[in-house]
Amino acid sequence: MGKKYTAPYEVAYYDGDITGSMKIPSMLAVVVKTSEDQSILLNRDTDFIASFGLGWVITNYEIEITRLPKVGEKLAVTTQAMSYNKYFCYRNFWIHDEAGNECVLIKSTFVLMDQKNRKISSVQPEIIAPYESEKITKIYRHQKIEKIEQGKFLTYRVRFFDIDGNQHVNNAIYFNWLLDVLGYDFLTTYEPTKILVKFDKEVEYGQEVESHYELVETAEQLKTRHEIQIAGQTYCEANIEWQPRHN
């Protein structure tokens, strides 16, 4: 397994939702920053990757939430490049609280995308070497994401501040669309314990997305299924498991 990198983060008031829990979009933005910082440290920043005509894109998250951090908490955010094969790089993120307890574990899959034709490139040894992650032949099978059978939706217009330096919608913004559609009552009653997300296509400025969702309630588990669509095409799929909020 590759090099670890840990950075401290104090949850700011603007990271908190109405209950004082850290917003999922903020959480994702903050953890991804540690991988950016590690890349800068290893002289593999965005400009270096761009010199190959490539850019990093995240295709999957598997998020296990033991508890959501609260505003004011001092966290340790850790990232580690775990392994890679011909096309996929596997990277974990952890959030620990001040007492050293694990709050969140995020498994992610990164690919290198050709900046011109937006096709996946094979992993370049010169890019990946300094992370010292293990080369494997196996392709990790992500946990299955169940499709929506009968959903409802709201539309969201992509805003100027949703797009970042590489002209695409920042990953964290998808979580805003995925969750917001569930509404105030649901989001103040339940909190997520597990989130599976798959990013299929890149949303761009000027587009309007539909955030579809469906509630699946069994005796043991409350789950939501999600799909971000544009013109009937799938851009992102997600399943989220929920429990009653503790606060």
Added chain:
Amino acid sequence: MGKKYTAPYEVAYYDGDITGSMKIPSMLAVVVKTSEDQSILLNRDTDFIASFGLGWVITNYEIEITRLPKVGEKLAVTTQAMSYNKYFCYRNFWIHDEAGNECVLIKSTFVLMDQKNRKISSVQPEIIAPYESEKITKIYRHQKIEKIEQGKFLTYRVRFFDIDGNQHVNNAIYFNWLLDVLGYDFLTTYEPTKILVKFDKEVEYGQEVESHYELVETAEQLKTRHEIQIAGQTYCEANIEWQPRHN
């Protein structure tokens, strides 16, 4: 003049717009955090204020931007309670870059709002004393905000993550609505040099706002006039001056 408080801040990738400049909504969130941190330091945190049945609300900003900070820059963010009269507290914020140059100056007006009836309360000596700001009798005359004469608008639905711990839309979100409506071409061509904002009424979850704007172009100055409306009522007014982007 009152006590100064300075905190460091490094502009994260998620604070940056498509050009790598710090987003105005992020900038406001970050500067306001310094006043929250100073209040915690002086034992005047939100819970203490709430014990009087009150909460801080910002009514006005006058923002002078010498240059927008860029992603990766290490900033010093400073705040100081300047003076107060019977109802209004005047607080300044400064952003300086690593070389000590002033990037941004923000003059703001805070009031104490009764949490039950949402009316302005007179300033309580016990709340304000530790900031050591000067008591004055004069009421500061804010720079005049010109009204829209003939505008266009887009609508924005208030999202779950737009509301913060006190159940209202975070101030920084208004800047998202005010600016987004100007569109990609405008926002990548021009950058703001001066922003005047007045918050008239509080927007809440479940509401849909109209972000109205009008361009006013003279030989010397490009200016935009703004108004956030719900059902014909004014919730927020702004004037923004622009210059061509340098990057």
